[in-house]
Amino acid sequence: MLLHKFPTDHHYPFLQNCPQNSTDVFYQLPPSTSTASFYSEGPPRFGTFDFGSIMIKEESSPNSDGPRRVVGRLRMPPVPPKLKLCEVCGHSGATTHYGGTVCGGCKIFFSRTVQSRKGFVCERGGQCPMNAGKRAKCRACRFQLCLKAHMSPEEVGRLRDMRLGDYAPIVKKEGTVVGYFDESSQPPTSLRDCTSQIISFIDVYNCGNDEFEVLRAFVNSERNCENSAANKYASFFPTKCNAAMSIQSAIDFPMPICEKIPRLASRSEKIYANYSPRGKPIVGDLLAIGGIFVVCGGAFAIGL
Amino acid sequence: MLLHKFPTDHHYPFLQNCPQNSTDVFYQLPPSTSTASFYSEGPPRFGTFDFGSIMIKEESSPNSDGPRRVVGRLRMPPVPPKLKLCEVCGHSGATTHYGGTVCGGCKIFFSRTVQSRKGFVCERGGQCPMNAGKRAKCRACRFQLCLKAHMSPEEVGRLRDMRLGDYAPIVKKEGTVVGYFDESSQPPTSLRDCTSQIISFIDVYNCGNDEFEVLRAFVNSERNCENSAANKYASFFPTKCNAAMSIQSAIDFPMPICEKIPRLASRSEKIYANYSPRGKPIVGDLLAIGGIFVVCGGAFAIGL
């Protein structure tokens, strides 16, 4: 039996009922005050209006029976944790991860899947039932549900990219999850299928010169194609890098825009570069061949 | 000219130089290792490949002269901090706050300005010089520069809203900073001007049913209008709250959608609600009068 924490990370064990009307109600002083952290001392008390360690600095009408005004160190008011359900597996205690409201297990599953650059194919038609017990049964269906929950592959690696100074905030757009296939459709295995997918993607977003979206299309495509033909084609090209090219340029002048970097690079910079499907870090994973891009970082090639 | 759409600068600074080959290079062990935090001991050393407190768990060929493989606790590699300049005042050491790259002073200035719901008018034509020494001289110009730096008023209060469970991630759109006036234009004082600004805004975003965008328009407008007529009109209406209405509904059936809440409420929940110019928390600051909305939370009314 696995242990489950409710909720996973953050518990706000504080008052549940807030006053209901707007007549002036001032905080009553607790019998004793301390400067210790409000959040770290003693068991939580519910149903009462307990402000623990509020520091009193000023009082009006100090010995009247009327309300007293509390000024000074007022911590953010406690709120009961709203237990949300994981949008992938339905598990309780979900919080926001990579753009979706998911549990800790689905969080780490998504992160690892994106970083490994693996693609999965459901063996049962792409309609596997998903719950806390069955979520690990089919990785293809689980990942598809992650995407449907609006988890963003490009969020994986954000923290590393920020430290390297290469992070640019993601501008979310409506209907972001495009380019992945429906779970009901078969993954493409032909060059034609992949190409049309990319074209559709570019069409939808009208962003032919935006490398970021291009990368997204590749990452998406990668996930749905056979991992064969590997890096066979990489050796045909020189290793000079140039990712600052548009799709049109790549089509007009097919050329490699990176070299392959092994999955487990030997220098940490390379490892991190390999992890990030966004901006600078992705450089090292793309090739343009014959007018189409080929993702090869994870021993992968579209069609061909 | 009323509307000013700021240019979007989402550069994706792609690579200039990539490593040229992928020969295996393994980490060399440092002379001594410790389990203390890599980040907390001593100044970071740059330009060398120093892994500080890596815990060694496994080595291949332990006493050969060849490369050694390091496995286990690998901390994120240190990177030199990139000192950025504040986009408002030019001060060094800026980091990301409310969507802009600004210094600590401009961060807190922006937060307080948004929360106070005050509007400023430059007394010198809106072109005041701005640097670390002069930034406090003109709040109008400073705030305008904050907006130009893409700081978002709706980011203020995000943390409080998340704790209350009312936070919805902001979907950024192109040219988000619309609805504020140029510093070179005069703030509107007529109902006509304000209305046309709002209409333009709705036009641009095609989001007539999106309360969030409506609120943004109001906050923007509020900042550029006379703070007169105060809450005069609030008393004309009952105090029932209802923010779940569309613009069209408000125009078709003018009605109050909130009650006024005093600036310094006596209950912390209301204080926080009053702080947040976004989503649910704003309830308490809006009135619909005669088909137009009026922001009155901070003793404010549009035109009229």
Place this chain on the structure above:
DNA sequence: ACTGTCCTTTAAAGGTCAGG
């Protein structure tokens, strides 16, 4: 090798308070 829980670290929001 994959999973999931626990824990650390990071970026950024928010609170405090002395100085003006």
Place this chain on the structure above:
DNA sequence: CCTGACCTTTAAAGGACAGT
């Protein structure tokens, strides 16, 4: 009052490790 340095708190990313 307003300002800004300094500090705390939060949400979420990332790392580690034991279980399977």
